[in-house]
Amino acid sequence: MSLKERLEQRRVESSEEPAIRSLLKLEQKSTFLRVEKTDGRCHWAAWVGLVGMDYEPETGNGDAGKCERLYLVFTNSEVVVHGLNLGKIARQIDEGQRDMALRELPTKFLPLALARHGIPVITSIEVKKRFNAPVPTKQESPMNGRNIAPRMP
Secondary structure, eight states: HHHHHHHHHHHHHHSSHHHHHHHOOSSSSSEEEEEEESOOEEEEEEEGGEEEEEEEEEEEHHHHHOOEEEEEEEESEEEEEEEEEEEEHHHHTTTTOOOOOOOOOOOOGGOHHHHTTTOOEEEEEEEEEEEGGOOOOOTOOOOTOOOOOOOOO
16 A cells, blocks of 8 residues: 555544544543642642552442542552542553543532433542652642642643
8 A cells, every 4th residue: 555545544534533532532641640629729640650449339328428439549649539430430540541630529519410320420539648748739839839830721
């Protein structure tokens, strides 16, 4: 097959793919897991530092008390995620999908309808530094106290 034929074939294949899908498709895995709290604080953990993961299905009684837990243990921090349908997130991580961010939803806006349709809903996230080190926030900076919060895409 000539170069011209290959280019034409690639053009035809890409024209069949919806434009939005090609824009959102990530060619490489993200190197960090981004964790966003409702108060605006963010935490990044390097995927290469993931040393363990535990998933606890529904704990508690009644619909109001239903809660699943996902524990992600990194070399320097632990991330504890509470919510519904977290098994899907655990499976994605287990399958090596690293293009995700975990974002807390405010309880007052908790879309239970999403959870009923099997969509993961995160109600709270706890980030704990291992070895009792403090968790830096976007207001704190390891660089002489300057605010170094990265811009969000």
